[in-house]
Amino acid sequence: MRTTKIILLCLFVFGLLSGIALAENVNVVRKASFDKANQIIIEFIEEIEEAWAKDVNNFYVYQKINPDILIGVSKVELLPDKRTITLVMSEDLNKNEVHIVGMKNIKIGKQTFPKLQVQVKKFYFGYLFSIFIGAMLVNNFVFTKYLGLCVFFGTSRKKSTAVGMGITFTIVMVFSAMMSWFLYQFVLKPFNLSFLQVVVFIGMVSLSVQAVDTILRKVNPVLFKAFGVYLVLVIANCIIIAVPLILADNEYNAVESLMLALGAGLGFLVALFLMSSVRERLELALVPPSFRGLPIAFVTAGLFALAFMGFSGMSLF
Amino acid sequence: MAATTKSNSELFLNGILNENPIFRLALSMCPAVGLTTTMTNGLLLGIAVTFVQVFSSCTIALIKDYIHPRIRIPTYTFTIATWVTVIDMVLAAYVPGAYKAMGIFVKLIVAFAIITMRLETFACKNNFVKSFWDGLGMGLGFMFGMMAIGFVRELLGMGTLFGYKVLGFRTLLFFVLPAAGFFCVGLMMAIFNYVEFKLKQKRR
Incomplete structure (x- = not known):
């Protein structure tokens, strides 16, 4: 009986901790995922500017383990709903690695972020x-x-x-x-x-x-x-x-x-x-x-x- | 066991030959297998271990009278951890390339059984000078073992020594493979045993 209580307590603490840990990424990005071999899809909660989204220089992508090696972004596409962008890379991505997508001076709805970083992971x-x-x-x-x-x-x-x-x-x-x-x-x-x-x-x-x-x-x-x-x-x-x-x-x-x-x-x-x-x-x-x-x-x-x-x-x- | 009566030079040689940490005591095998693809790695980790061993032996020898016997093991652990942090930061600052090659092993010196064992069996019973020589002998013995394995693996695997080309022909890639570390250590131990058997037979 007492063992069960202790196990339940441990589970509760772990749950709480993981809740804290998962909460940090949920702010303005609804979803970030890999698509085809060289594509990353990012969905925002509100509309973003089209002119900004078309400029490749606003984006930089790298693997989390090698922050020094940037992966070239060759094209950015904005879907008609103005909330989802597709980044097309110049090379195929290794989807086993966690990738970081950084965005400069992004304006989402009414908020502006000088620097926004999004983690992209597999399922x-x-x-x-x-x-x-x-x-x-x-x-x-x-x-x-x-x-x-x-x-x-x-x-x-x-x-x-x-x-x-x-x-x-x-x-x-x-x-x-x-x-x-x-x-x-x-x-x-x-x-x-x-x-x-x-x-x-x-x-x-x-x-x-x-x-x-x-x-x-x-x-x-x-x-x-x-x-x-x-x-x-x-x-x-x-x-x-x-x-x-x-x-x-x-x-x-x-x-x-x-x-x-x-x-x-x-x-x-x-x-x-x-x-x-x-x-x-x-x-x-x-x-x-x-x-x-x-x-x-x-x-x-x-x-x-x-x-x-x-x-x-x-x-x- | 009371304080040792051996002279300083005997203590020094004891660590290198009679009680060699790798071939005789068979302690701290992890780096002996994982980090001996080149002699340079063996040399650098040997230096780091010697540093940690000498300084923690000396520290414990100095403060041994003030340690309560019941908390002696935690005291040893924290002493070692402190010196490991020091050498870790020094290596990261002065030889960043080699430090990266050694990876996590420098920090793992803290868990090497050989260091704790020397503190427990030697430094807490002997004075500062004797502990220094014992620590130096053990550290250099470890370095010698690492370099011996590194010598075999680098020579047979890549045909180089310390990065300089020595052999002209194509070498066995197998020895560079991680798994060969186990084979090399096992074979070298067997050779040591064989030599010992032969020597014993001769004496008879």
């Missing part, structure tokens, strides 16, 4: 799903980013240990990533304290490990007995500190952060499970004496990494 749930799958398979933190290897090799000897570690890790990961995101967006960024990232995030991780430890001990002693031993190991894992840093670098919002954290945690679980299944069999295999233990584990991980390269370039939606 939102598709985008979220691609972040999730990206963190879990395409950019698996263990096999394609080489993080968290100490814990990975340490706890992948037995399947039961591997699953326990993976689940504990996922819980702590989600918890600490959300807290770090909150702290970064509402404390570090507004006060220009971004240089304290490392110190604050590592503190946050230790704190959330301690918090999960205390809560689990009180709420569910059986679960604590099963997973408590892995909690200490979580702090020594680089992934848990890498995810908040990636969130801060990419300026993800609350829901996107949740998806990345969940994907990273489950990706680690998948990697641990695969590895432990192989290592249980390696115990029975005839391995040359100098390869026993870690060396053969590394070679196995290398084979897995080669297999995971097959996921690269995969894109959904």
